[in-house]
Amino acid sequence: MKLKFFFFGFILGGIIFYLSSYIINKTKETNVVKNNSPLKTDTAKWNWPDSLDALIAAPVNHKLVFENEEFRILEVTVNPGQLDPIHTHKGESIVWGVMTSPIVYNTFDLDSNNKLTLIKKDTIIVKPEELNKGIRENPEPPHSVENIGKDTFRLYRIEYKKQ
Secondary structure (H helix, E strand, C coil), rough: HHHHHHHHHHHHHHHHHHHHHHHHHHHHCCCCCCCCCEEEHHHHHHHCCCCEHHHHHCCCCEEEEECCEEEEEEEEEECCCCCCCEEEEEECCCEEEEEEEEEEEEEEEEEECEEEECCCEEEEEEHHHHHCCCEEEEEEEEEEECCCCCCCCEEEEEECCCC
16 A cells, blocks of 8 residues: 555656646746636736735645745645635646546635625536646636535646746
């Protein structure tokens, strides 16, 4: 059993480092997201405090796997029935799911009293054939994820630090 976990960790580690080096090289070549809109590269308009960063605001659900001066890799886990705290992802990212479960994705913004208010709820069901495929994401303003399924929801996220 330990040997099985060793090989799984070895393979996953290799995939993460291969993808991160591939992504760094491809970043200069591509500037579109899944909906073919240009990537947002201007972080000067980012007005959310660092206290909402995923590692600070939702540390139970976000674990740091690797970090250097260019990017960081996060493991994101939301257990069945769990709602992770409101948080942000400041940098452009590559995300790929490895375990699926239906989720509710809650988006927040500031109301007229300057308080975070729920503005949108989306139910997302990731199909098994969509797992282990990288998707480019723009920076994400305040949001939270609720796992409404019976299985653990897990993904990995490579967040770029420099825009």
